[in-house]
Amino acid sequence: MFRKKAVFTFLQAQVAAFLGGITDYGLMILLTEVFKLHFTFSILISGTVGAIINFSINRFWVFKNQSGYSSPINSQLFKFALVMLGSITLKSSGTLILQKVFQIDYRIGRLITDLFVSYGFNFPLIKYWVFKVNEKQNVIESN
Template sequence: MFKKKSIFTFLQAQVAAFLGGITDYGLMILLTEVFKLHFTFSILISGTVGAIINFSINRFWVFKNQSDYSSHINSQLFKFALVVLGSISLKSSGTLIFQKFFQIDYRIGRLITDLFVSYGFNYPLIKYWVFRVNKKPDVIESN
C-alpha cells in the first residue's frame, strides 16, 4: 500500500517536472522555430535550462534535501547532471527516432518520448539516487 507521504512526494515531483518541462518544451520550440536550430540542439539547450529549474524545485520544495554542506550539494549537482545528460540523450534520440522512422512531428515525438523518460528514468533516479536521504537505523536499547 502506498503511503500518503509517498504519493504527495510523487505529486510534488510531477509539479517540479512540469515546470521544468514546460520551460524546456517552450524553449525548444522557440529555438527550433524562431532561431532555426535543429531540434536535437534545441533540446540540449532547453533541457539544460529546464533541468536547472527542476533541480531547484526538487531540492528546496519536493525533497527538502538542502543541507548546508557544500559537498552535499556538489554531490547532488553531480548526480543530477548525470541524470540530465542521460535524460537529454534519451529525449533527443527518442524524438529523432519518432521523426525519422515514424514521420511524427518532432513536437509530438518529444511529448511521447518525455512521458517514458520522465516516469521511467528521471523520477526514479532523482528520488532514489540524487536526493536519497540516508536514514539512521533505529537503535534498539537492551536492558
C-alpha cells in the same frame, strides 16, 4: 502515513517536472521555430535550462525534508547532472527516431518521448539516487 507521504512527494516531484518541462518544451519550440536550430540542439539547450529549474525545485521544495539539506549540494548536482545528461540524450534520440523512422512531428515525438523518460528514467533516479533518503534519517522520520 507512509503511503500518503510517498504520494505527496510524487505529486510534488511532478509539479517540479512540469515546471521544468514546460520551460524546456517552450524553449525548444522557440529555438527550433524562431531561431531555426535543429530540434536535437534545441533539446540540448532547453533541456539544460529545464534541468536547472527542476533541480532547484526538487532540492528546495520536494525533497528538502528528506535529504535536501543533509546531503552536500555538490554531490547532488553531480548526480543530477548525470541524470539530466542521460535524460537529454534519451529525449533527443527518442524524438529523432520517432521523427525519422515513424515520420512523427518532432513536437509530438518529444511529448511521447518525455512521458517515457520522465516516469521511467528521471523520477526513479532523482528520488532514489540524487535525493536519496539515508537510512538514519528515514528511521528518525518514521518515529
